[in-house]
Amino acid sequence: MWRNIASTALSLMVIVLIVIGGLVAWGQRQYSDPGPLEAAICLKVESGSTFRRVADTLAEQNAVTSAAIFRIGADYAGKTPQLKAGSFLVPAGASMAEIADIVTRGGASTCGTEIVYRIGVTASDIQVRELDPATERFVTRVEFAPDAETIPADYLRLRDEADTRFRIAVAEGTTSWQIVEALRGIDVLSGEIAEVPPEGRLAPFSYEVRPGDAREDVIARMLATQDARLAEAWANRADGLPYETPEEALIMASIVEKETGVPEERDTVASVFINRLERGMRLQTDPTVIYGITKGQGALGRGLRQSELRNETPYNTYVIDGLPPTPIANPGIASLNAALNPATTDYIFFVADGSGGHAFAATLEEHNRNVARWREIEAGRDN
DSSP: OHHHHHHHHHHHHHHHHHHHHHHHHHHHHHHHSOOSOOSOEEEEEOTTOOHHHHHHHHHHTTSSSOHHHHHHHHHHTTOGGGOOOEEEEEOTTOOHHHHHHHTTSOSSOSSSEEEEEEEOSSOEEEEEEEEETTTTEEEEEEEEOTTOSSOOHHHHHHHTSTTOEEEEEEOTTOOHHHHHHHHHTOTTOBSOOOSOOOTTOSOOOEEEEOTTOBHHHHHHHHHHHHHHHHHHHHHTOOTTOSOSSHHHHHHHHHHHHHHOOOGGGHHHHHHHHHHHHHTTOOOOOHHHHHHHHHTTSSOOOSOOOHHHHHSOOTTOTTTSOSOOSSOSSOOOHHHHHHHHSOOOOOOOEEEEOSSSSEEEESSHHHHHHHHHHHHHHHHHHHO
């Protein structure tokens, strides 16, 4: 009898173990298989939140099939103590394991609100943007000038939220003075900037920052980025260029940056100026003259006068030979590469063509025809 009881108990135990094993295997599949989420969502994890609360939120949004399995799986994987506050993009079909990794890996938020301080050539502004999880594109909610009389309430509120991200976007062709002045006006940064860095040495780029970051540290990042870009471009430069130093190449890159806003033209514009240097011709470029007048402290706001084109200054390339003494703006990486790997052409002239680009010419006769066409276009716009 006892033998039968023991045998039955053992059989039941085996069955129970098989069932438990099956349940564990099923739970593991549930945890690692693609989830039910049909469209990406932005999951906000509040500071001080718990894994239970996050699991319940995910279940409510149909991102996980079971809050309990999500918690148990995350706990088994050692993820529970690593929960991070922030806003996180959860892609469609994400498994529970992937979601657990997303909310515990750390780093900056991957969705939600982003405040961008945009430093431009002619103007700067502040944008408050929100990531649309469905398209993974940012939608601008608020946009205003830094010197606006009334600061939008949404900006003030979102600026102080813990999961808001901050970015400084510097446009190509801005001057060092413009960048410094804009940084001084960004209210989430701290400290002072002792002096304006040398022209051309601040890399146009998009820099993520955090509230309280020192302005001098942001400047240091810009300087380091531009130094690295220039060093790489110089190391990979074409043979036979008329530059003796990387600084001369940086000057040329800044001129190219200010002469054209068409990316495809940069290497051709660079070839024109290089051809001129090699033939002993003057560069004769308006942006250098303008820089000599403004010193990079804002736009000229009018056309150049004949007296200014004749006035001998270190930056008037209509009267001086060779390059000006410094860059005239902060060039982007594309202009650096164009100055150090220009197109091979015989062009020595160019003029606007009415499309936003330029018409290039190898002879004065051809150039004069291009100029005549441009004047016809201008005259038609005036009528």
